[in-house]
Amino acid sequence: MSFSARLLGWYDRSARVLPWRIAPGRAEVPDPYRVWLAEVMLQQTTVAAVAGYFAHFTERWPTVADLAAAGDAEVMAAWAGLGYYARARNLLACARAVVAEHGGCFPDSEAGLRALPGIGAYTAAAVAAIAFGRPAVVVDANIERVIARHRCIETPLPAAKRAIRDALAPLVPGDRPGDFAQALMDLGATLCTPRAPVCARCPIAADCRARGRADIERLPVKPPKKARPRRHGVAHWIERDGAIWLVQRPGKGMLGGMRALPGGEWSDEPPGESGIVRVDHGFTHFDLTLVLVRRETADAAAEGIWWPISDLDAAGLPTLYRKLVVKMLERDA
DNA sequence: GAGACGTGGAG
DNA sequence: TCTCCAAGTCT
Structure with missing residues (x-):
């Protein structure tokens, strides 16, 4: 046959x-x-x-x-x-x-x-x-x-x-x-x-x-894996009247076009400040440690949206930020 | 051709 | 805990 x-x-x-x-x-x-x-x-x-x-x-x-x-x-x-x-x-x-x-x-x-x-x-x-x-x-x-x-x-x-x-x-x-x-x-x-x-x-x-x-x-024979470097970043928790400030990431690159917590660029070195919440997240080609810090106000120039904390599930956050938000809310609870 | 690009489940 | 990797595509 x-x-x-x-x-x-x-x-x-x-x-x-x-x-x-x-x-x-x-x-x-x-x-x-x-x-x-x-x-x-x-x-x-x-x-x-x-x-x-x-x-x-x-x-x-x-x-x-x-x-x-x-x-x-x-x-x-x-x-x-x-x-x-x-x-x-x-x-x-x-x-x-x-x-x-x-x-x-x-x-x-x-x-x-x-x-x-x-x-x-x-x-x-x-x-x-x-x-x-x-x-x-x-x-x-x-x-x-x-x-x-x-x-x-x-x-x-x-x-x-x-x-x-x-x-x-x-x-x-x-x-x-x-x-x-x-x-x-x-x-x-x-x-x-x-x-x-x-x-x-x-x-x-x-x-x-x-x-x-x-x-x-x-079989099949595959090329050897490369080590994944660790990178670091800071995200901002900006809260007002039961809502938090969310931004949209740039259209290309990591999590491109996705809603996200605001924050600085990710870097190879740990940030100076220590956050109130921390997550470790593995991406395909690097691991990221992200810390969350409180901020009182958003960048005046920044585009974003106030999103009700009670409805964050509907914000469509990628897993990295969802993990951070979940931890933050558990901490406050 | 090689690197960027997410996430969660399995062993 | 840690490594592997799952119906790939784009640059």
Whole structure:
């Protein structure tokens, strides 16, 4: 039996049930908007983390036109806590481009999708395959791992991407390419896991070159990690009449475009003053220690908004600031 | 190609 | 506690 037949047979029996997925065998037609939204949310983000956000977004903005008509602030606030906030900025830009330049319908080709904001090689291929049945070569981190092991590719990532893609391309079936891609991702997420893969239940183990190797977990080979430096910052708690002063961070860079507590630039050295509350927060490429100090007044020139303390959940603060606020309120309590 | 860019869960 | 890392994209 062919690679894709074995894989799809397994998928028909074992596909995960996910809110954005149409179960294999159902005649239902996928909604490209929902497929795209899920794919963007799932970039570098776990299924568990995405589920609630996906439900909220699709309920509040059922179509791409609804999303395109939404305001920047409400979309950024709805994304708060999910991370990688450039995705939210690009999400909105993409929705607006689909409405303005494509009459509200997503392009049905990989190239057309790839040209939209926030849609890279992976997402373009995934949407083309899943939403439009195009035989695109979908390669994400799961699929890289599955193929690197199946072919025993020893080249370290990211240089191995070419070999992985070349190995996968001839395996993509003309029929059910979307299920094929999702099957490989499910396989990587549930059986061909980074650690302790379950080869005994793998549908493609028969011809897997890494099966049985004691060092199968070594594949795919990845470059060594770099140490994360620690940085420091000060945030200001400016309170008046049961409200606190919130600002919006610059459109680019860390937490770009997100609502935040005001404060100084982050630095490599600890600040002179010690705060009343402190949080340690890990980002991808550095750890941050942020201290909170009271201030009586905001910068006269600064743009911002007085936000009721009783309704801070609705402010859409990223996790860093939410942690600080929670600690501050616990302290006062 | 390499670095920037979040967060929370698992082992 | 600590490291790894999850359906990547952009510059």
